[in-house]
Amino acid sequence: MMNAPPISDASLRDFVVWAVMTLGGRIEDTERGWVFAFDEDTHRLSFDGPIDPSDLARRPDLVRLLAQRLARCETLPCAVPRTDIQRVSEFASHLYQPYHVDGGTVRLAGCTLENRFFFRVTNIDASDASVSLSHEWFDAEGNRVEPELQSVLGLEALVCPPRPIPRQAIPRPPKQLGRGDAGDTDTESDVVVAAVAVKWASGKLEFVHESRSVFLEFAGWAQALRRDPGLLPPYVCPETGQQGYDLLRTATGELTVREAVGRCAVSGEWHLLTNLGTCVVSGLQVARELLEVCPISQELLLPQEFTRCQMCGEPVSPLVIAGGRCRACRQMESVEGDDPRIATIVQAFPEARTLGRWKMAETDTTLIAIGTRWWGEWLFVVDRSSQALRRLARRKRWQRRWQPVQGDWPTTE
Numbered sequence: 001m002m003n004a005p006p007i008s009d010a011s012l013r014d015f016v017v018w019a020v021m022t023l024g025g026r027i028e029d030t031e032r033g034w035v036f037a038f039d040e041d042t043h044r045l046s047f048d049g050p051i052d053p054s055d056l057a058r059r060p061d062l063v064r065l066l067a068q069r070l071a072r073c074e075t076l077p078c079a080v081p082r083t084d085i086q087r088v089s090e091f092a093s094h095l096y097q098p099y100h101v102d103g104g105t106v107r108l109a110g111c112t113l114e115n116r117f118f119f120r121v122t123n124i125d126a127s128d129a130s131v132s133l134s135h136e137w138f139d140a141e142g143n144r145v146e147p148e149l150q151s152v153l154g155l156e157a158l159v160c161p162p163r164p165i166p167r168q169a170i171p172r173p174p175k176q177l178g179r180g181d182a183g184d185t186d187t188e189s190d191v192v193v194a195a196v197a198v199k200w201a202s203g204k205l206e207f208v209h210e211s212r213s214v215f216l217e218f219a220g221w222a223q224a225l226r227r228d229p230g231l232l233p234p235y236v237c238p239e240t241g242q243q244g245y246d247l248l249r250t251a252t253g254e255l256t257v258r259e260a261v262g263r264c265a266v267s268g269e270w271h272l273l274t275n276l277g278t279c280v281v282s283g284l285q286v287a288r289e290l291l292e293v294c295p296i297s298q299e300l301l302l303p304q305e306f307t308r309c310q311m312c313g314e315p316v317s318p319l320v321i322a323g324g325r326c327r328a329c330r331q332m333e334s335v336e337g338d339d340p341r342i343a344t345i346v347q348a349f350p351e352a353r354t355l356g357r358w359k360m361a362e363t364d365t366t367l368i369a370i371g372t373r374w375w376g377e378w379l380f381v382v383d384r385s386s387q388a389l390r391r392l393a394r395r396k397r398w399q400r401r402w403q404p405v406q407g408d409w410p411t412t413e
C-alpha cells in the first residue's frame, strides 16, 4: 500500500481513461488497480503492474506517454460530453413536458441531432515526480468558450464518443490552438488537442386536437433541453401574437394558446381574442359575430341593446340618443336646393319636388332628409345602399310628433 498518495483529481482520471480508450485500449479495474489492455500492437503500452487510479498525479511517465501517442494519431482525437445525449429517444419525452393540449396530445414531428464542434486544449504540466493538467475550451473559430456555456455543454467531463465520428466530419482546429493539420506528428506532445462533438437538436413539435394540428419549431443544445425543458420556446399564436405553453381549441376551430383566447359571455365558448368584442352598453365580452355596429357611433353592441330613434326609427346605440332622437336626427344640416340627394328622393317620389328648405343627415346606413312645405314637413329615411325608403313620415306645423305615412305617397293633404 502506497503511503499518502496525492489525490488525483477527477479531471486527470477522466483524461487518462479517455486517452486510453481513444488509443483503442481498455482499462480493467482490478482489485490491485487499473490494468491497461491494448489489442493493437501500434498502441501497445507496457507498465510494470497495475496502476492505482488515485495515484495518477504521480505518474508523469504514463500521462506523457499517452499524450505522445495521441499526438501521433492520424486524425484529431474526439470526445463528447459525458452528459450529452446521442439519440433522440433519450430526450423525446422531455420535450413534451412544458406543453399541454386540452383534450389533445403533443408529439414529436421530427428531430435531428447534429454534431457541433468545440476544441479542448489540454496542457500537461509534468515534472519527474508529478503531473497535473489544465484544460481550455475553444469554439470552431478559436474563441474561448465562456464558463457558462462550458457548464451548459458539460465540457469539463469528456468521454470517448460511443460511436466513431466519421473522419471527414472532424474539423481542423484553428492554428492557434497548438495542433494544426491532423497527423502533424511534430506537435508538442505536452499539449493535447481534442475535437469535442456536442449535439445540437433541431426539430418540430406537433400539437394535435382531433383533426386539427399546429407545429412549433425548436432548436437548442440537446442536453440542455433535456435538463431544462423550460428552455423550449412557447407556442406563438399566429392570429394574436400571444404566446404560451397551454393550448386549447376555440369554438371556431383554431388550436392556440390560452393566452390568445377568451370566453364569450353569451355562449360560454372559447374564442380568439381577435374574435371577441365588448358590448359598449352591457360591457359583456362576447364573440365578435354576435355584435352589431351602431351606424352613427360605430360602437359595437349586442342586438338587444339597440334602441330605436323616435324620429328616424333606426336602431342605434342608446349612447347616441338624447330626448328620444339619435345624433343624426338632432344634428341635421340645411342643404342647397341643387344637392343631388334631393334629386334621388324626387326620383322615387315625384311629389317631393314641391318641397323646399331641405335639411339632411347621414349615418353609415341611411340618408335622413326633411323637406318643408307651407303646411308642414316630410321626413324621408332612405337606405343608402339600396336607395329603398325605410321610413316616410310627416307632421303639421303645430305638431311635434312625426306621423308615419303608410303605403304610397298620399295624394291629398
Ligand SMILES: [Zn+2]
Residues within 6 Å of the ligand: 309, 310, 311, 312, 313, 314, 325, 326, 327, 328, 329
Ligand atoms: Zn334618428
